[in-house]
Amino acid sequence: MSPLSLDLLRTFLAVYRTGSITAAAQTLGLSQPAVTAQVKTLEATLDRPLFDRLARGVAPTPAADELARRVAPGLDSLDEVVASELPSDEAVHLGGPAEFLSEVVMPMLAPLVRDGLRLRVTLGLSDDLLAGLAAGRLDLVLSTIRPRLRGVQSDPVYDEEFLLVAAPGAGPAEPLVAYAEDLPIVRRYWRSVFGRRPSMAAQVVMPDLRGVLSAVRAGMGVSVLPAYLCRRDLEAGTLVTLAEPEEPPINTGYLAVRSGARTRPAVGRVRDHLVRELRAVRSF
Numbered sequence: 001m002s003p004l005s006l007d008l009l010r011t012f013l014a015v016y017r018t019g020s021i022t023a024a025a026q027t028l029g030l031s032q033p034a035v036t037a038q039v040k041t042l043e044a045t046l047d048r049p050l051f052d053r054l055a056r057g058v059a060p061t062p063a064a065d066e067l068a069r070r071v072a073p074g075l076d077s078l079d080e081v082v083a084s085e086l087p088s089d090e091a092v093h094l095g096g097p098a099e100f101l102s103e104v105v106m107p108m109l110a111p112l113v114r115d116g117l118r119l120r121v122t123l124g125l126s127d128d129l130l131a132g133l134a135a136g137r138l139d140l141v142l143s144t145i146r147p148r149l150r151g152v153q154s155d156p157v158y159d160e161e162f163l164l165v166a167a168p169g170a171g172p173a174e175p176l177v178a179y180a181e182d183l184p185i186v187r188r189y190w191r192s193v194f195g196r197r198p199s200m201a202a203q204v205v206m207p208d209l210r211g212v213l214s215a216v217r218a219g220m221g222v223s224v225l226p227a228y229l230c231r232r233d234l235e236a237g238t239l240v241t242l243a244e245p246e247e248p249p250i251n252t253g254y255l256a257v258r259s260g261a262r263t264r265p266a267v268g269r270v271r272d273h274l275v276r277e278l279r280a281v282r283s284f
Contacts, residue, residue, distance in 0.1 A: 027135030
């Protein structure tokens with residue numbers, strides 16, 4: 001058998017780690033048909049199936065598990081060698097939720113940037129960012145869900161605390177302002193604090209928590225927001241809390257890194273700094 005193409009193996013590893021042809025295509029910058037074709041070519045070359053197609057995504061076969069075990073360390077090491085040949089001021093690619101990175105993380109990284117760190121930031125949803133991390137497009141990801149991708153290591157580093165807030169004088173019967181139509185944050189708060197699902201629908205929907213904050217501040221209605229985002233308004237009296245549960249709902253955030261990538265000096269430096277800074281505060 002002729003030597004296997006590194007491109008085929010990299011594509012295979014991206015599909016293996018993300019569990020999805022679509023996610024692998026997005027993170028590799030390829031079309032979905034191209035990724036499918038490369039996987040089929042590799043399967044034909046090896047004369048064995050590597051993935052079982054599911055309704056959503058793919059599941060690796062035992063042959064895929066064995067192939068990943070054998071090639072992943074070598075490909076990761078090769079990527080590290082290539083990275084080590086880059087200039088010493090190589091950029092670190094960090095992904096995370098727009099609001100948390102903007103309000104909390106960027107100020108924490110200011111000392112490293114002043115000391116010469118080159119930083120590239122990608123904002124988005126955790127699933128998409130983790131797929132990019134597994135495929136090597138990102139170095140570090142702050143995720144609001146526990147990463148469960150192959151080849152990705154993670155540590156719990158902070159807790160988001162959620163509050164039911166409104167403008168002064170408003171009550172719980174005010175219109176609801178939400179991040180999404182299905183009310184993911186509101187539903188979680190209602191179940192945790194009130195023991196039931198919310199019965200109302202959102203009157204205003206804006207897929208940016210900073211926009212939700214602005215709408216609530218302007219008196220459009222009530223919403224559930226992370227404490228870090230509305231703390232200044234609460235202190236200034238431009239927002240008030242409408243409930244005081246003994247244990248406010250929290251969501252744990254994770255700092256994820258691709259296996260082996262943390263040995264790169266710039267990545268390891270940013271990771272260690274964020275772990276230290278986030279855990280020093282812990283609850284936001």
